[in-house]
Amino acid sequence: MANSDLDDVASAIQTFWSPLFMDQLRQTNLLYNLVNRDYTGDLREGGDTVKVNQINAPTGQRLTIDGAGVGRTFTPETISLSSVSVTADQRLVASYDFHDLMAIQSLIDPLGGKSTEVRNAMVSAISNQLNTYLYSLVAPTTTIPSIATMTASTVALARETAALAKWGYNKPWYALLAPQYYSDLLVDTTFTSADFVGSDAPVINGQIGLPRYGFRVYEDNTQSISATSGGLFFHPDFLYLVSQYEPRFKVSDKHAQHEFAYVLSVDWVIGAKLGISGAAKHIKVQTGV
Secondary structure: OHHHHHHHHHHHHHHHHHHHHHHHHHHHOHHHHHOEOOOEOOOOOOOOEEEEEEEOOOOOOOOOOOOOOOOOOOOOOOOOEEEEEEEOOEEEEEEEEEOOHHHHHOOOOOOOHHHHHHHHHHHHHHHHHHHHHHHHOOOOOEEEOOOOOOOHHHHHHHHHHHHHOOOOOOOOEEEEEOHHHHHHHHOOHHHHOOOOOOOOOOEEOOEEOEEEOOEEEEEOOOOOOOOOOEEEEEOHHHEEEEEOOOOEEEEEEOHHHOOOOEEEEEEEEEEEEEOOOHHHHEEEEEOOO
16 A cells, blocks of 8 residues: 555656646746757657757859840759757756655645645756756857946947847847846946837746847846856857656655655756857857956
């Protein structure tokens, strides 16, 4: 009966918590929401590899038309793809130790207070790991250094740099700024006054963005301005992220380890990699001092 109860508890937690877990994760992690997550393939186990494909633009032709029939024929081109293989080689884990199964059974109710508290804490742990991992992959071609104060001029320079690098206009461009930099912009009338800006207000994670100079600007309080970080301007295709569809919850008896206790864990397998020309599709801003 004990084993059956353990299996029932584990199954219920996986059923109820997994979709809620992903919904909460999307609400707490800005960068995860904004990078490219479109890929071809199926991730079932850690170490699986999938591909992110991009159709290359054809060269095209310019034909001159005259009365002698010139300009009526064209030469089709063979379609080609650029692709990046991304391996799901990272496992994000959060876990708790419980003294008995009853303590875990009380968490099954998805609307219960303790259930929400424990799940939120586990989401926070996974979200922090995910955010740290994604930012560790930031490796831009261009860095704008020595920025003690974020100004409209800096944002304009980032926009110019992005345009010269030919970032595509098919997706929005974003800026995630440390609170110090974001606060600088809030006191800049060219960023906040209705005399200078429109009414468009994109929302991510419940946070209203500032659509300025071609970017959707958000505050990211996981960043802090320093000599190596502070702000990130990017096209979503700068980074490709792949993941298992849902996190996996597991409840285990620790009797084999000579303990009358249980472990509740969640693990989520992911992988990420700079995209096609990804280094040129993001810009880092830092103090440089």
